Amino acid sequence: MSAVLGITNVTRRFAGLIAVNDVSFTLNQGEILGVIGPNGAGKTTLVSLISGTLAPTAGDIAFEGRPITKLPAYQRARLGIGRTFQIMRPFPGLSVLDNVAVGALFGHGGGESDLDKARELARAQLDFVGLAKFADQRADELGGPSRKRLELAKALAMQPKVLLCDEVMAGLNLVEIDEVIEVLKRVRERGISILVIEHVIKAIKSLSDRLLVLHHGEKIADGDPDTVLSDARVVEAYLGRRRA
Numbered sequence: 270m271s272a273v274l275g276i277t278n279v280t281r282r283f284a285g286l287i288a289v290n291d292v293s294f295t296l297n298q299g300e301i302l303g304v305i306g307p308n309g310a311g312k313t314t315l316v317s318l319i320s321g322t323l324a325p326t327a328g329d330i331a332f333e334g335r336p337i338t339k340l341p342a343y344q345r346a347r348l349g350i351g352r353t354f355q356i357m358r359p360f361p362g363l364s365v366l367d368n369v370a371v372g373a374l375f376g377h378g379g380g381e382s383d384l385d386k387a388r389e390l391a392r393a394q395l396d397f398v399g400l401a402k403f404a405d406q407r408a409d410e411l412g413g414p415s416r417k418r419l420e421l422a423k424a425l426a427m428q429p430k431v432l433l434c435d436e437v438m439a440g441l442n443l444v445e446i447d448e449v450i451e452v453l454k455r456v457r458e459r460g461i462s463i464l465v466i467e468h469v470i471k472a473i474k475s476l477s478d479r480l481l482v483l484h485h486g487e488k489i490a491d492g493d494p495d496t497v498l499s500d501a502r503v504v505e506a507y508l509g510r511r512r513a
């Protein structure tokens with residue numbers, strides 16, 4: 270399997286705090302990689318370092334073998350790195366459709382320059398995530414679960430090669446979680462590689478080909494989900510704490 274993303278010895282400090290500490294891993298073509306870890310472990314920071322909204326203090330990030338560490342976020346989006354945000358901020362006043370069309374206008378390859386075509390692409394993404402019936406509604410009037418789907422549709426409209434998902438299942442009930450899992454599996458069938466941060470262990474276990482665990486910014490495990498979830502360090506650092 271070829272690596273679509275290569276993260277090498279990446280560190281990010283915030284003043285005295287090391288949020289991500291010397292982390293290395295690859296995301297392989299067509300893979301779903303789950304990233305877990307306790308609150309504050311550095312998961313969102315890692316996604317921001319890959320998408321380019323944060324710069325690393327040290328280390329290198331490569332996309333399809335090319336260094337992207339110094340590229341700004343919009344250029345990484347053009348190359349094909351799409352992300353969802355944990356805190357959803359739909360463009361206020363815009364319809365659900367136009368929120369997604371914005372993604373289409375700024376996406377992979379420079380995006381779609383024609384607004385009608387961007388809306389056409391956006392409609393297809395809304396259909397894909399099951400939000401088509403809300404297309405003409407104002408995005409800021411959507412309920413929580415639908416906003417999660419909107420985040421996914423916005424990222425997919427950028428036609429990414431890699432999708433970074435930051436807690437797209439948080440706050441959803443079990444049925445909604447299963448629906449999002451199905452959507453993500455279909456995203457992978459499109460040939461898109463996925464890195465997914467999630468707290469819901471059962472969900473991420475059934476979705477991921479591989480699991481990576483962060484604890485205090487350090488990678489403490491990386492491997493097949495069953496092996497990782499029974500690793501003593503992981504149980505102690507993460508599962509044990511959550512069960513306590």
Ligand SMILES: Nc1ncnc2c1ncn2[C@@H]1O[C@H](COP(=O)(O)OP(=O)(O)OP(=O)(O)O)[C@@H](O)[C@H]1O
Pocket residue numbers: 283286287288306307308309310311312313314315
């Ligand atoms: N902009 C920032 N300035 C200062 N500290 C930050 C900043 N962003 C994150 N941190 C700190 O870095 C650490 C890692 O945060 P991060 O949000 O990446 O963790 P996380 O694993 O995503 O947590 P959660 O599961 O709660 O979302 C935390 O201690 C956090 O307080």
